[in-house]
Amino acid sequence: MRIGSLELESNLFLSPLAGYTNLPFRLVIREVGGVDLCTTDLVNARSLLEKNPKAFKLIETNTRDRPLAVPGQVGHHEPRLTTAQGDLATADLELLGRALGPGRGAELRERANGIDHRTVETEREPKSESAEITFAEDVSDTGVVHETLDRLEARVCEGLGRSGYRGRTVTVKVRLRPFRTFTRSQTVEAPTRDATIVAPLARELFGRVEVDAPVRLVGVGLSGLERDAAADSDRLFAAEA
Numbered sequence: 001m002r003i004g005s006l007e008l009e010s011n012l013f014l015s016p017l018a019g020y021t022n023l024p025f026r027l028v029i030r031e032v033g034g035v036d037l038c039t040t041d042l043v044n045a046r047s048l049l050e051k052n053p054k055a056f057k058l059i060e061t062n063t064r065d066r067p068l069a070v071p072g073q074v075g076h077h078e079p080r081l082t083t084a085q086g087d088l089a090t091a092d093l094e095l096l097g098r099a100l101g102p103g104r105g106a107e108l109r110e111r112a113n114g115i116d117h118r119t120v121e122t123e124r125e126p127k128s129e130s131a132e133i134t135f136a137e138d139v140s141d142t143g144v145v146h147e148t149l150d151r152l153e154a155r156v157c158e159g160l161g162r163s164g165y166r167g168r169t170v171t172v173k174v175r176l177r178p179f180r181t182f183t184r185s186q187t188v189e190a191p192t193r194d195a196t197i198v199a200p201l202a203r204e205l206f207g208r209v210e211v212d213a214p215v216r217l218v219g220v221g222l223s224g225l226e227r228d229a230a231a232d233s234d235r236l237f238a239a240e241a
Contacts, residue, residue, distance in 0.1 A: 003037075006067060007127065010036040016071055018042065023060045030064070034181035039069040048072070048099060049092075059099060070099060089113045125225075126165065130173075131155045132219025138177050139215045149202045152220040157193045160222060166191035167222025170198055172205035175217035184208045191226045198222070 001008045012035050014021065019041070026038045040059045047055035059070050089112035096105025110116070131152045139145055149172070160166060171185040184205040188197065202220050 006037075008036045008067070010034060012036065014038040016040065016042045022058070023062070023065060026065055026068075032180070034175065034179060037067050037069060038065065039071055042071050045072045048095065051095070056098060125227075126163065127225060128221055128223035129156050129159050129163075129165070129167065129225070130171070130219055130221030131159075132173060132217060134175075134217045135215065138213075142211075145206060145215055145218055146203050148218055149206060149220055150199050152218065153198045153202050154195050156220055156222055157195045157198060160193040160225070164228045165225045166193045166228065168192075168224035168226070169222065170201050170205065171221045171223060172202050172209075173217070173219035173221070174206060174209045174211070174215060176211065176213040177216055178213075179216075180213070181217075182209045187224070191224070193222065 001011045014026065014029055014035050014037070016039050021039060021041050026040075029035050029038065040061075043055055043058050048059075061068055089109060091109055091112075093106060093109065096109060099105065100108065133148060133152065135148075139148075168191050169185055169187045171183055173181065173183050175181045186201060186205060188201070192198065198220070206218070
């Protein structure tokens with residue numbers, strides 16, 4: 001899943017929970033698995049501008065707590081604080097650095113002033129191709145899971161064929177009741193999108209998961225993508241034309 005330039009491995013988010021979504025809680029949730037993007041508790045913008053210690057405690061983070069969103073709140077009867085581009089363009093760099101990290105804070109303020117050092121990309125190279133499904137009812141039949149994995153890997157391989165890519169690493173995602181998520185991966189010798197190679201490997205990877213409860217979700221993915229030589233040639237000729 002992608003949100004702007006942020007590529008996420010899961011479509012599950014941890015939303016703000018007043019009094020709960022502090023740093024220790026978020027780290028535990030990340031360790032359990034299944035969630036990628038987490039958010040802090042809702043923080044009042046004025047308290048950040050006034051450098052209130054309690055507000056900064058709410059947005060406390062570390063390198064294991066990524067990706068992270070900090071939802072801000074502006075009171076109805078307060079002047080606009082951080083919502084407008086003009087406010088961000090003149091915001092205190094120290095404050096932005098404490099809230100977002102020194103690099104990110106400076107980058108956002110530059111963008112608000114019309115300064116962007118990023119290279120313009122007309123085409124974005126994909127990093128992976130995947131497909132997953134959540135069963136209508138939890139499944140205990142291994143045969144049903146295998147058949148589902150076969151359909152998913154066929155969809156992934158067909159998608160890579162249309163886009164002209166092959167992948168080196170096969171990953172299987174399994175979610176068991178009530179909400180335990182596991183992934184198993186293996187890298188093959190050469191990039192592939194051959195279903196006859198991916199299908200048995202996907203089943204083998206599923207077999208490496210200790211399935212001690214019914215299966216709620218399965219997924220198959222290929223990563224470490226490489227573009228076909230023919231696709232590269234077509235793109236080169238198109239660019240020259």
